[in-house]
Amino acid sequence: MDWMEILKVFAVGGIICLIGQLLIDYTKLTPARILVIFVTAGAVLTALGLYEPLVTFGKSGATVPLPGFGYNLAKGAMNAVQTDGLMGALTGGIKETAAGITAAIFFGYVIALIFDPKPKS
Amino acid sequence: MADNKLGRQTVTFKKFPQIYMAFSTAGKKEGQGPLKNWFDSVLEDDKIGQRTWEEAETKMLKDTVVGAVRKAEIDKHEIDVIFSGDLINQLMSSSYAVREMGIPFLGLYGACSTMSESLIMAGAFVNAGYSKYAAAAASSHFCTAERQFRMPLAHGNQKPPSAQLTVTGCGCALLRESEGAAGCCEGKPVYVTGGTIGKIVDKGINDTNMMGAAMAPAAVDTIETHFIETGRGPEYYDMIFTGDLGKIGKDIVKDMLGKKGFDMTKNYEDCGCMIYGEDQDAHSGGSGCGCSGSVLCGYIFKNMKSGDLKNVLVVSTGALLSTISTQQGESIPGIAHAVAISTEKERF
Amino acid sequence: MKKSKNEKDAKKRYEKYVSGFTPSSRSVSNGIKAFAVGGALCTAAFLIQVFIQQSFGLENKEAGRIVTVGLIFTAQLLTGLGLYAPLAKFAGAGVIVPITGFANSMVATAMEFKSEGPVLGVGSKLFQLAGPVIVCGISVSVIIGLVYYVMGMFGLTLPWI
Structure with a gap:
């Protein structure tokens, strides 16, 4: 691991977030729409072979932001089609992202049951 | 009749x-x-x-x-x-x-x-x-x-x-009713002398983060109608208050009514601009029924009781949208009603 | 209701007029904050991943999963403690676009509707904002998988898979 590698991660992650900020500031897209755009964009770019190079280059910088979720979904589906055939299209996406989705649901549920929302200060 | x-x-x-x-x-x-x-x-x-x-x-x-x-x-x-x-x-x-x-x-x-x-x-x-x-x-x-x-x-x-x-x-x-209530409470008597019922005005704004701009035309319409129908002008009132237009809506009202020949620069305030300080991070200002509600029943009423304000026009402004209309992409209908409050029994 | 051309023109004119009174939300500092915080978050995730890989001898993918789960948990805990909203107010897309923003949206909606009960309130509202993301993401992945399958039937392959 060298400094160049860390810088690449920082730059890729930062630029993806910057694009998100521009969408928030310059468009009237709601937060839910922006998240949907990022995930689907990540999946489509992966299918077109454009996201993989970014992951190779920027590592966590490309996988931690939401397009990385789309990347895993699309890659999972395509890989599973290769190994399992048609059913892979249905199982691959979720299989690849199962840990994240399940963690988000389980921890989310438990934490929502424990804590209460705080009013504005 | x-x-x-x-x-x-x-x-x-x-x-x-x-x-x-x-x-x-x-x-x-x-x-x-x-x-x-x-x-x-x-x-x-x-x-x-x-x-x-x-x-x-x-x-x-x-x-x-x-x-x-x-x-x-x-x-x-x-x-x-x-x-x-x-x-x-x-x-x-x-x-x-x-x-x-x-x-x-x-x-x-x-x-x-x-x-x-x-x-x-x-x-x-x-x-x-x-x-x-x-x-x-x-x-x-x-x-x-x-x-x-x-x-x-x-x-x-x-x-x-x-x-x-x-x-x-x-x-x-x-x-x-004011008869038989002459000696009520302390301070000056405060009368509701009348009001102007607003029409819905919708200029097509559908961004729920732009309520002030969505409601301002309704306030302008009601205030202008009030002036025309009563023959009063802005100078008649000590203060004119709109409900919750915020900074942006307030500026729009001043500008639009100014263009129609009503000078609102001297005695016009918005409850939404008054209720929060600059350091309270309230963006454009306050909104909600409780905005003009608490300001009218607190600040305005007490200032009238003490005699510091004699003639006041309160124009609460509303955005008649629903969560469904927003999701369906409909624009925001604005409404404003003016109510004239005075410490004197003055007719229109 | 369908709008006529005149109404649309009037709407545009008014929007233009209003924009003259509206302070802009676009600021360079917003962009810098999003870039810096987003970049820092990804870098931290990367360093932790490398650390886990080296200490436990895990492979890349496995370590990445652990980090993802950790990020999700941390973001949701911060949400529960009421610290995520102020953080997002400062950093904007820097913490909204990473997976942490997705995790936050689930707890935020679920917690808010706790008063409607643990099943119908929390259970359904967990997906109020996250639902569309999961639905669209999975649907697109299925379509991609199907297209890829059909391509395979004609002997076409993609060099990047």
Whole structure:
């Protein structure tokens, strides 16, 4: 691991977030729409072979932001089609992202049951 | 014969129903703002020991009505009717607040314009002799409105500078006929002399972060109509207040009415701009029924009682959208009702 | 209701007029904050991942999963403690676009509707904002998988898979 590698991660992650900020500031897209755009964009770019190079280059910088979720979904589906055939299209996406989705649901549920929302200060 | 009206939209109360007493409640944040000394009651925390935010708003509204009744030293059974409204689905807060009080209830939905709407209605009932005491109330709560109309409290997001903050607050005015009430309470008598009922104006804004811009044309329309139908101009009033247009909406009103030849630069304020300080991070300003409700029943009423304000026009502004209309991409219909309040029995 | 051309023109004119009164939300500092915080978050995730890989001898993918789960948990805990909203107010897209923003949206909506009960309130509102993301993401992945399958039937392959 060298400094160049860390810088690449920082730059890729930062630029993806910057694009998100521009969408928030310059468009009237709601937060839910922006998240949907990022995930689907990540999946489509992966299918077109454009996201993989970014992951190779920027590592966590490309996988931690939401397009990385789309990347895993699309890659999972395509890989599973290769190994399992048609059913892979249905199982691959979720299989690849199962840990994240399940963690988000389980921890989310438990934490929502424990804590209460705080009013504005 | 309709002889209690001027033009088409303006009603005149020839018997001068009196705002006998008013009571205002503000949330914690509002109670730290520039108007903190004018509220009758400030909540220590916005949940006031209740289980849910809706219960908290209900309790706040109920306590405000009870507060007005106590301060007026009357019994709640003397109130013949209460006009009340809020922002929550099917007027939840009002209905549940009035539920145990045994006061005949007419619910009003005017979104954030509810305070002037309820004042006009209560004034009309008293003027016509249907009620001896009539109450007019309006409430809003940041946490109930936020969850119904906007984003959950803990959701991470950034609001544009045009966004407004729903006021946690509530106002209740008790009206009665002025005859036989001459020596009431301390200070000057405060009369509701009439009002101008607004039309819905929709200029096509559909961004819920631009409420001020969506409602401003309705305020302009109502104020202009009021001036034309009564023959009064802006200079007639000591102060003209709009409800919750915020900084942007206020500037639009000044500009639009200025272009129509009405100079609003000298004696015009917006309750939404008054209620929060610059350092309170309220973006464009306050909004909600409780905004003009608490400012009218607190700051404005008390300034009239002391004689510092004699003639006031309060124009509460509302955005008549629903969560469904927003999701379906409909634009935001604006409304504004003007109510004229005076310490003198002056007719239009 | 369908809008006529005149109404649309009037709407545009008014929007233009209004924009003259509206302060802009676009600021360079917003962008810098999003870039810096977003970049820092990804870098921290990367360093932790490398650390886990080296200390436990895990492979890349496995370590990445652990980090993702850790990020999700941390974001949701911060949401529960009421710290995520102020953080997002400062950093904007820097913490909204990473997976942490997705995790936050689930707890935020669910917690808010706790008063409607643990099943219908929390259970359904967990997906109020996250639902569309999962639905669209999975649907697109299925379509991609199907297209890829059909391509395979004609002997076409993609060099990057």
